[in-house]
Amino acid sequence: MVFNIALSAFVLALPLLLVDAASTKRSMCSDGRSAAANSACCAVFPVVEDIVDNLFTNECGDSAHGALRLLFHDAIGISPTAGGGGADGSIATFNATELTFPANLGIDDILDDLGPFLLKHSNVLSAGDFIQLAGAVSLVQCPGAPRIPFFMGRPAPVAASPPNLVPQPTDDITTILDRFGSVGFSPAEVVAVVGGSHSVAGADDVVPNFEGVPFDQTPAQFDTQIFVDVLLRGTAFTDGQGAQSGESETAVAGTVRLQSDGLLARDPRTACTWQSFVNQQSKMAQAFGEAVLKLSFLGQNQHELTDCSEVIPQAIALKTGAATFPPGKTVKDIELSCNDAKFPNLRTQPGPATTVSPIPQAVSTSTAAPAS
Ligand code: HEM
Ligand SMILES: *[C@@H]1O[C@H](CO)[C@@H](O)[C@H](O)[C@H]1NC(C)=O
Numbered sequence: 001m002v003f004n005i006a007l008s009a010f011v012l013a014l015p016l017l018l019v020d021a022a023s024t025k026r027s028m029c030s031d032g033r034s035a036a037a038n039s040a041c042c043a044v045f046p047v048v049e050d051i052v053d054n055l056f057t058n059e060c061g062d063s064a065h066g067a068l069r070l071l072f073h074d075a076i077g078i079s080p081t082a083g084g085g086g087a088d089g090s091i092a093t094f095n096a097t098e099l100t101f102p103a104n105l106g107i108d109d110i111l112d113d114l115g116p117f118l119l120k121h122s123n124v125l126s127a128g129d130f131i132q133l134a135g136a137v138s139l140v141q142c143p144g145a146p147r148i149p150f151f152m153g154r155p156a157p158v159a160a161s162p163p164n165l166v167p168q169p170t171d172d173i174t175t176i177l178d179r180f181g182s183v184g185f186s187p188a189e190v191v192a193v194v195g196g197s198h199s200v201a202g203a204d205d206v207v208p209n210f211e212g213v214p215f216d217q218t219p220a221q222f223d224t225q226i227f228v229d230v231l232l233r234g235t236a237f238t239d240g241q242g243a244q245s246g247e248s249e250t251a252v253a254g255t256v257r258l259q260s261d262g263l264l265a266r267d268p269r270t271a272c273t274w275q276s277f278v279n280q281q282s283k284m285a286q287a288f289g290e291a292v293l294k295l296s297f298l299g300q301n302q303h304e305l306t307d308c309s310e311v312i313p314q315a316i317a318l319k320t321g322a323a324t325f326p327p328g329k330t331v332k333d334i335e336l337s338c339n340d341a342k343f344p345n346l347r348t349q350p351g352p353a354t355t356v357s358p359i360p361q362a363v364s365t366s367t368a369a370p371a372s
Contacts, residue, residue, distance in 0.1 A: 026310070034310075041308035043124045044152065048137055048311050055117050055134070060142035060220045062212060062362040065201050066110035071135030072197065073098075073107055074128070075295040077161025080182055084161040086299020087154065089127025092118055094160035103166035106205040113362045128154035132296040136312050139292075142200045144281060144318030145222035146289030151296065151305035169206065169258040173267040176260060183298055189291045191264060191273040196288030199226040202359045203256050212359035213256045217326065219359050222285065224323045227278045228346065230257055230265045231334045232326070251333065252326050254356035271337035279344050281321040324349045 026035040029042035036042050056064045070091065077098070078086035091098045092111060099108050118130045125133060129152050139145040167176050180190045200222050202214040216226035232251035265274045277284040297305075325333070325348040334343055 036308065036310050038306050038308065040306050041152065041311055044133065044150075044308050044311040047121045047124055047130075047133065048313065050121070051117055051134055051137055052141070052313065055114060056138060056141045058141065060138075060145075060200055060222070062204075062359055063113055064138035064141040065219070065359070066113055066362065067131075067134040067138035068197055068200065070107065070110050070114065070131055071138075071292070072193075072295060073104055073166050074131045075298045076167070076179075076183070077165050078183060078299045079162065079165055082162040082165065084165060084299070085128075085157050085159065086183075087128050087132055087296050088157035088299055089129070089131055089154065090157035090159065090161050092127045092131065093157050097160035101161075101163050101166060103164075103168045109204060109362075125152065126154050126156055128157060128300075133311075135292070135296070139222070139289075140313045140315050142220070142222040143316045144285060144321060145200065145315060146285045147312050147315040148289045148293050148296075149307065149309040150312050151300075151302065152308045153305040154300055167260065169260045171260055173260075173263050173269065176264070177269065185291065185294070187269050188273045189287070189294070191270050192277070192284065192287035193291035193295070194261065194264060195227055195230075195274060195277060196222070196284055196291075198258070198261055199223055203258075204361070206258070207256050210256075210358070211361055214254065214356050214359055215257065215261065216255060217252055217356050219356075221318060223318055223321055224277050224279055224281055224284050226261075227265070227274060227284075228323045228325065228334070229255060230261050231275070231337065232329060233333050233335055234262075251329070252356060253353060254358070266335060266337040268337075272340050275338040275341060275343060279323045279346065281318060322347065327351050327353045 024037045026037050027039060028035050029039070029045065031042070031045065034042060034045040052058060056067075074089060074091040075087040077090060078084040084090075091104070091107065092115060095111060098104055099111075114134060117134070118127060121130060132154070133150055136148050136150045140147055165179070167179055177187050177190060185193070198215045200219055202212050202219050204211045207213045216229040218225045229252050234251060234257070264270045323346055325331070325346050327349045330348060331343050331346075336343055
């Protein structure tokens with residue numbers, strides 16, 4: 001894990017220094033099997049074990065996807081003009097307010113799933129810490145995703161986020177870049193964090209009557225396939241109903257493309273970065289990891305937080321990382337949008353066209369085992 005980045009967010013003026021695992025002295029925790037540089041981190045190991053086993057069930061499935069989306073919707077709730085606490089847990093604590101925001105459509109189901117674990121572990125972690133922890137742990141359920149640092153010590157949120165801070169799929173690219181830009185994200189960072197996250201994602205609500213509709217062919221792996229699929233010329237979407245608001249018809253049967261993703265892939269300000277991630281797994285994972293870490297510090301002072309990165313399990317390597325064209329498709333089916341670079345050569349998947357299966361839905365875990 002190499003993170004050597006200068007973060008420029010207004011909320012975080014100092015460069016991030018990663019703990020060098022080899023040179024940091026760690027002490028054994030009282031469980032006799034974990035070790036941490038700071039003993040305050042010891043209490044987090046059992047939380048990680050609980051959510052890996054009982055929330056994510058060791059899968060890059062709906063619960064892991066939901067935790068990643070929740071991390072974003074909590075963190076982005078901050079603006080230099082409107083206020084808000086960023087990655088503070090307000091989306092859970094002030095759910096009665098924030099769940100009314102249109103951009104938080106579907107977050108209610110995610111909180112139904114994850115909320116019981118947040119409450120169960122509230123003696124160890126604040127709501128803001130729990131949401132960032134769950135997001136970081138969700139990533140290491142997904143082959144190919146980076147293992148990102150985790151910092152602990154966010155205070156309890158003081159108020160709900162102001163409205164209209166979470167980007168919507170119907171927003172234009174100027175609106176999206178301005179929103180992210182106001183909290184220190186460059187257009188290239190926006191491409192990395194949005195494209196990367198939507199590699200392990202799907203829609204539960206924005207496609208009427210359908211749940212778990214993936215955004216790419218491989219929603220259970222963190223790979224660069226999304227950067228290909230979103231650039232394919234649109235053809236019929238298999239539900240036979242055509243495009244709904246906030247989405248476009250897509251070339252890969254069974255998937256749905258958010259309008260905002262389609263535009264990010266094609267806009268002159270972002271298209272070349274988008275294309276540059278095609279088949280560049282480690283570059284994409286690195287850029288994405290840095291951007292997610294930056295989200296986790298929004299509204300927080302990193303120097304008041306404790307580095308507990310050792311609680312995050314090892315990343316899972318991607319077995320077959322190569323991006324491909326779907327059966328029957330070639331570069332001719334790509335809407336070439338970057339004038340500066342040639343589209344990479346990719347293999348076409350053999351066989352007849354297939355339909356991508358829906359992502360199985362998480363069953364609400366409100367019956368989660370009580371705290372021990
Ligand atoms: C322009 C910015 C973004 C927009 C407009 C956007 C929009 C959306 C929409 C509309 C959905 C589907 C919701 C549903 O119907 O269930 C979705 C899903 C998702 N988004 Fe984003 N998103 C953005 C950025 C991000 C970022 C930065 C992350 C994480 C770092 C993220 C993570 C996810 C995940 C993991 C899902 C799948 C959730 C699930 O399967 O339950 N998104 N996004
Ligand atoms: C907010 O969360 C609490 C605690 O999990 C829950 O009881 C309540 O129903 C939620 N409210 C809304 C509006 O979702």
